[in-house]
Amino acid sequence: MCSSIIFSPKDHYFGRNLDLEITFGQQVIITPRDYVFKFRDMPEIDHHYAMVGIALNAGGYPLYFDAANEKGLGMGGLNYPDNAIYYDVKEGKDNIASFEFIPWILSQAATVEEAKKLLAKINITKKNFSDKMHVSPLHWIIADKTGASIVVETDADGMHVYDNPVGCLTNNPQFPKQLFNLNNYQDVSPAMPKNNFSSKINMDGYSRGLGSRNLPGGMDAESRFVRVAFNKFNAPVADTEEENIDTLLPHLAFS
Numbered sequence: 169m170c171s172s173i174i175f176s177p178k179d180h181y182f183g184r185n186l187d188l189e190i191t192f193g194q195q196v197i198i199t200p201r202d203y204v205f206k207f208r209d210m211p212e213i214d215h216h217y218a219m220v221g222i223a224l225n226a227g228g229y230p231l232y233f234d235a236a237n238e239k240g241l242g243m244g245g246l247n248y249p250d251n252a253i254y255y256d257v258k259e260g261k262d263n264i265a266s267f268e269f270i271p272w273i274l275s276q277a278a279t280v281e282e283a284k285k286l287l288a289k290i291n292i293t294k295k296n297f298s299d300k301m302h303v304s305p306l307h308w309i310i311a312d313k314t315g316a317s318i319v320v321e322t323d324a325d326g327m328h329v330y331d332n333p334v335g336c337l338t339n340n341p342q343f344p345k346q347l348f349n350l351n352n353y354q355d356v357s358p359a360m361p362k363n364n365f366s367s368k369i370n371m372d373g374y375s376r377g378l379g380s381r382n383l384p385g386g387m388d389a390e391s392r393f394v395r396v397a398f399n400k401f402n403a404p405v406a407d408t409e410e411e412n413i414d415t416l417l418p419h420l421a422f423s
């Protein structure tokens with residue numbers, strides 16, 4: 169399961185879990201400024217922002233799962249099976265393979281607005297890193313340190329860049345459907361529920377958290393999206409980094 173939360177109480181936190189039963193041999197990898205990034209169909213970049221994230225070191229090339237750069241722009245790829253479509257190389261576009269997407273954006277953009285300018289020119293290609301690796305079917309969340317966030321999905325009908333008003337992402341279905349589904353949970357609340365059932369009977373507020381009872385309980389991506397969004401918007405905000413990370417981590421770990 170993968171869920172990602174942008175949490176900006178005072179400082180800015182970009183979090184993502186990777187609850188998988190397998191490991192890819194990933195580790196924390198720092199790409200220093202100006203380490204030469206080679207691209208399959210674009211000129212190399214030898215002058216860029218530094219970044220740190222979780223990646224597989226493929227012979228000196230960091231295959232990032234997620235990362236953040238020195239300007240506080242973060243980006244994560246989350247599973248998006250059966251929907252992610254990558255394209256053939258197109259003339260006149262910045263052709264970037266899906267495994268190159270995180271380095272391409274984070275090496276050049278400091279903010280979501282700058283990332284959007286790069287995205288307007290990009291065509292995500294279906295090229296593989298190597299014959300031994302699958303092409304990951306992903307969609308991406310991008311966020312900057314103001315808390316602004318977008319989602320990038322490449323579907324059969326083309327590439328979409330969505331503003332992300334909830335600052336989180338899980339997996340399928342498509343992001344607009346995930347957002348629409350939140351309509352079904354408008355009555356979920358961190359407060360005690362009001363008795364709208366009937367004025368003819370008394371209702372007891374017999375337990376704390378009763379207002380959240382109708383949150384979906386499943387581990388499926390749609391249920392996780394609702395829970396992560398609810399938790400994020402209703403999380404207590406503290407003054408210290410330690411307390412805020414303490415708040416963020418359980419919301420990811422148990423989402």
Ligand SMILES: C[C@H](CCC(=O)NCCS(=O)(=O)O)[C@H]1CC[C@H]2[C@@H]3[C@H](O)C[C@@H]4C[C@H](O)CC[C@]4(C)[C@H]3C[C@H](O)[C@]12C
Pocket residue numbers: 169170186188192224231232233245246247248249267296297301302303304305306339340389
């Ligand atoms: C499987 C991972 C996504 C986890 C996730 O979102 N799970 C949700 C499951 S579900 O939908 O709800 O069923 C993805 C995230 C990042 C991916 C990795 C990164 O994209 C980096 C390289 C890219 C190469 O093309 C493939 C290996 C790989 C090392 C990828 C392996 C795998 O596809 C990863 C690790």
